[in-house]
Amino acid sequence: MLEVHDLSVTIGRTEILKPTSFVLENGHSLALLGRNGAGKSTLVKALAGMLKYRGSVQLDGRVLDKVSYKERSQLIGYMAQDFAANSVRLTVFELLLMAQNSHNMRFSASHESIVRAQHMLSMLNIENLSERMSDEMSGGQRQKVALALALIRKPQLLLLDEPTSALDLANQLQLLERVLDYTRQQGICTLMVLHDLNQAHRYADQTMILESGSISAKGQTDKVLTAEQIAKSYGVHCEVFVGSDGSRSIHPLSAIVNF
Numbered sequence: 001m002l003e004v005h006d007l008s009v010t011i012g013r014t015e016i017l018k019p020t021s022f023v024l025e026n027g028h029s030l031a032l033l034g035r036n037g038a039g040k041s042t043l044v045k046a047l048a049g050m051l052k053y054r055g056s057v058q059l060d061g062r063v064l065d066k067v068s069y070k071e072r073s074q075l076i077g078y079m080a081q082d083f084a085a086n087s088v089r090l091t092v093f094e095l096l097l098m099a100q101n102s103h104n105m106r107f108s109a110s111h112e113s114i115v116r117a118q119h120m121l122s123m124l125n126i127e128n129l130s131e132r133m134s135d136e137m138s139g140g141q142r143q144k145v146a147l148a149l150a151l152i153r154k155p156q157l158l159l160l161d162e163p164t165s166a167l168d169l170a171n172q173l174q175l176l177e178r179v180l181d182y183t184r185q186q187g188i189c190t191l192m193v194l195h196d197l198n199q200a201h202r203y204a205d206q207t208m209i210l211e212s213g214s215i216s217a218k219g220q221t222d223k224v225l226t227a228e229q230i231a232k233s234y235g236v237h238c239e240v241f242v243g244s245d246g247s248r249s250i251h252p253l254s255a256i257v258n259f
């Protein structure tokens, strides 16, 4: 379980993230939403240990700023918003082996790590990229590999910052479906920054909306993502349709003038 209590981040003299508290159960997913500049990536980077923060973060009872760098990198899988082309001349398969042994520069890959790398490629349907050099891929292919690298160590907490921004529609659906099936089965807490509210409805158990560094709404996704809340948080009028199976979809109508 992820327990965040009064987490805040100050850069320079500005408190970018105001004291923020929430809990996420194992196997559950949380969509982190909000307009540009609201503080979503800042929150995710703080959880990933990339930014100094105040407050407390515990994962299954372990206080994260007390664990070693090695342990933290095993507990947390992080996929950045600006996943870059990797300049190392390694194949995707070699990268997946390295990621499992990143604290041992002279490793020889174990049978287990080879099997896990093969499983990850197959789960994300990217076996065709296995022997590809990491700097010889399209943006969408790189994003899928970045996702595989975040998941390969079977973390306790998976942090995905706009995980489908470079993917075509079919890949968006297929990838999130597969990743969230996996994290549910494995009991992994998943926090994903999303801009697509329909993806939040479809894939996230919980939703939290940030506005100017503070939480403006949080709770069960279908309770949070109402037409009223979307108008309040995004300045957009929309309709929310409920299907016969209870699934919801959001149809934006118009932006509120002078929001």
Ligand SMILES: Nc1ncnc2c1ncn2[C@@H]1O[C@H](COP(=O)(O)OP(=O)(O)OP(=O)(O)O)[C@@H](O)[C@H]1O
Pocket: 011, 016, 034, 035, 036, 037, 038, 039, 040, 041, 042, 043, 081
């Ligand atoms: N290194 C930094 N120094 C100063 N200000 C920063 C820094 N990084 C981010 N900010 C500011 O902090 C605020 C929150 O940024 P953040 O990247 O967390 O937003 P976001 O919600 O992820 O936005 P987006 O949806 O555009 O990716 C923004 O106003 C941004 O300009």
